[in-house]
Amino acid sequence: MTGTLVNTTVNGDAVQFACPTDESLLDSLRDRIGLTGVKEGCGTGDCGACSITLDGELVCSCLVLGVEANGREIGTVEGLADGDKLHPLQDQFINNAALQCGICTPGFLVAAKALLDKNNNPTEEEIRYALAGNLCRCTGYDKIVRAVQAASKDLRKKK
Amino acid sequence: MTHDQSFTNQKFKLVGSRVNRPDGVDKVTGRAKYGADAAAPGQLVALFLRSPHAHAKIKKLDTSRAEKLAGVKAVITSADLPDHTNGAQLDVLENCMARDRVLYDGHAVAAVAAIDRETAKKALKLIKVSYEKLPHVTDVDEAMKSDAPLVRENIFTRGVDPKPTKPSNICKVSTFGHGDIEAGFNEADVIIEKSFKTEQTHQGYIEPHACLASVGPDGNGELWVTTQGHYTYRTVCSALLGMDMAKLKVTSSEIGGGFGGKTHVWIEPIALALSRKANRPVKAVMTRDEVFKASGPTCSTSMDIKIGAKKDGTITAGSAHIRYQDGAFRGQWGQLGAMTAFACYDLKNVQSVGYDVLVNRPKVAAYRAPSAPMAAFGVESTVDLVAKAIGMDPVALRIKNAAKEGTRASYGPTYGPIGIGPTLEAAKNHPHMRAKLKKNQGRGMACGFWFNFGGQTCSDINISADGTVNLTLGTVDVGGSRASMSLICAEELGIPYDQVKANIADTSSLGHNDTTEGSRGTFSSGMATIFAAREAIEEMKERAAQTWDIPVEEVEWVEGEARAVGKKNDNLPPLTLKEIAGRAAATGGPIAGHNEVVADGAGVSFASHICDVEVDPETGGTKIIRYTVIQDAGKAINPDYVEGQFQGGAAQGIGWALNEEYIYGDDGRLQNAGFLDYRIPVCSDLPFIDTEILEIPNPNHPYGIRGVGETSIVPPLAAIGNAVSNAAGVRMTHVPMSPPRILKAIEEAAEA
Ligand code: FES
Ligand code: FES
DSSP: OEEEEEEETTTTEEEEEEEEEOOBBBHHHIIIIIOTHHHHHHHSSSSSSTTTEEETTTEEEEGGGGGTTTOOOOOGGGGSBBBBBOOOHHHHHHHOOOOSSSSSSHHHHHHHHHHHHOOOOHHHHHHHHTTTTOOOOSTTTTTHHHHHHHHHHHHHHHH | OOOOOOOOOOSSSTTTTOOOTTTHHHHHTOOOOGGGGGOOOEEEEEEEEEEESSEEEEEEEEHHHHHHSTTTTEEEEEGGGGOOOTSSSSHHEEEOOOOOOSSTOOOOOEEEEEHHHHHHHHHHHEEEEEEOOOOOOOOOOHSSSSSSSOEEESEEEEEESSSOHHHHOOEEEEEEEEEEEHHHHOOSSEEEEEEEEEOOOOOOOSSSSSSEEOOOSSSSSEEEOOSHHHHHHHHHHHHHHTTTTGHHHHHOBBBBOOOOTTTTTTTHHHHHHHHHHSSOOOOOOOOOOHHHHSSOOOEEEEEEEEEEEESOEEEEEEEEEEEEEOOTOOSSHHHHHHTTTTTTTTTTSEEEEEEEEOOOOOOOOOOOSTTHHHHHHHHHHHHHHHHHHTTTOHHHHHHHBBBBBTTBBTTTEEEEEEEOHHHHHHHHHGGGGGGGTTTTEEEEEEEEEEEEOOOEEEEEEOOOOTTTTOOOOOOSSSHHHHHHHHHHHHHHHHOGGEEOOOOOOEETTOOOOOOTTTOOIIIIIIHHHHHHHHHHHHHHHHHHHHTTTOOOGEEEEEEEEEESSSSTTOOOOOOHHHHHHTTTHTTOEEEEEEEEEEEOOOOOOEEEEEEEEEEOOOTOEEEEEEEEEEEOOSSSSSSHHHHHHHHHHHHHHHHHHHHHOOOOOSOBBOOSSSTSSSOOOOGGGGGOEEEEEEOOOOOTTTTTOOOOOOOOOOHHHHHHHHHHHHHSOOOEEEESHHHHHHHHHEEEEEEH
């Protein structure tokens, strides 16, 4: 492998890795840093299982190159909890049975957090459209939407 | 010890409560390990070379240049695999790796294992294959014609008399029913005859097939894999590769969806073979494109349905001829479909015939209540047409003809207590039925049936010294079963839910368990868990009796503790599970309970769905406005997850009904092998999905459990078809009812 050195920040920690220039950030995160909470469902930007934030923006990590992460800040599902305290979204996904197999869950959590960071009181419709880039084949989305609604309530109470 | 599996109507403390799943934290933090999440030191990357043709002879296959590439550690073609000619597993292996012919677009012809992906990719390019293209067929009706290209040369239709002398693509004809259908149709005031088609769909699990295989020269092997049946994978892989079953340890990873598609082996035997050849661990992960082309979607179908009824609504006869394409390998999908077609009804005269037909498409695998949704689409659409023809409410017509206890099912057996009548009554009385509809909106309903399976199962319970309990299961947790099994275990032992820790065992740690399919997980593992817990209780009673020095007959188990019964034992304070566990070392050693069972008597399952749609007459686009699922669960152990099964199945059915289909070009190649062009429902496509759980106990399970996983996908195609027909005034006979098809139907109706 001929690698390019990448200096980046992942969930607040400085991280360095080397990767070929055509490697996706998804592969870099999973195979080089070991963050396997980021999932691959399609590799073509159609399922959202690989959702991360890049400098605060929600992106599909399968559509970003590893080398593009140089000097940027990455957020993944592994960084959602605050120490041993789960993020309200994580709590509410569990409370609302919003996951069955759970493969889509990391992507949904990252996408839902990106929504709630911008809009702490979204309507059902806003939630449904904000999450339309994430595929879930198990739940029919019902309990996912309810979990996001419950978490947004929790977050508003906290403030 | 044999246990009585009859329903006892016991009062529950825990079962039926909505508890959080024990693996929840792992799954919301990214810690849970799925198929592609494992790694081993020195692992190689496996990639597959696949056929670009629908049907071709492999004239030459030269891997020599790939083998010489630096970093390539193993290359496998069918020549490197054991020869199973005439063996029972030939089809399975040939689907994993083509022999002399490729049978569908995406059929594997070679695989390489290399030190990294880049090298493996280069190696694939160095493999030279020369093909001689053969005529192909991908449509089920075309494949049945006498001049159709033959997918295999050795298929002689079974189930017909006399036995055919010429090979064809029709593997099997399966006929079910009773009575005299001709006489039945003669009695009818109204007869509706209609033909329907459904397109091929994929289970669409978000996690692609993935495994990490490791086999050494000593014949020991390990396979980490996403699967619904790790024991089945062990059985099949060891048979294919000539390994000793006990020496192949298969661990089921967390599974990112299966819905039947992870019941068969695809890349796994080849990953093991590559590992054995290279003597290194090998990781194989399918791309999404490969998942669509070369795993096991469900059948496309074509069918003719005929139903006759009297003016009062009595159905006098029903017949169904349903043609299922199995892909390039024999299946039993036509048979299953024929069995389910009329299962909801109590019919005097009924006949259903299923055809299993080969085409040049991937081998079909199970997809949630396999074969039933298509048959239900045809039958339930026709039932609505009958209702219209005699001017009867479609729910009332269904209630009038619904099967009940004592009905002889169209596929043979006589029903015990069943839920079709109650789900229909619940539908009739549901507020959804009375909600107002707006312009361009329509309401439809349909019902559905699924058998449910049981099968070989075993569970272990080990009580730790501190009184916490390990429950070891062999059915895979496809969607929350650790929680329901823990509830059952805690219920039996009389301890809190969180005192139980459920684990899914690998194949070396627990005896054989059949694949988690046929909605059998909760039914079968639930049964084995109950019986294992009861054995542990017997053991704890023994220990208590020994401690107290009284006969065990004087000990009873109540609320998690042993109590000595009778006046003379009044001075003996109860011994809790925890106390007994703490003293185990001194009273006879570790305390365990285990159970091995063939779980028979899985209760059949019925559902009725109601659906409102809005059809845009300009675009032909359909929006689901409201959806209600009513289904019999027997007993809902953890209602949250029962509802989840209802909702998930309905959503998959909605996708199938409106959008999803495999599109093949004239060249026989799949044109939409990705989630962009094979569009499954997204969050903004759906409303909340209402659910109503009915509990009609299964008499053959101590808790009354019936499987719940599959039936929910059976009614949607027809429910939506009926709703679209009521909204747009056109009868849709072809699924998916995509905008162009609906628009065409509207235009044709306007012209007529
Ligand atoms: S893996 Fe990136 S969107 Fe599917
Ligand atoms: S929970 Fe399985 S894909 Fe969403």
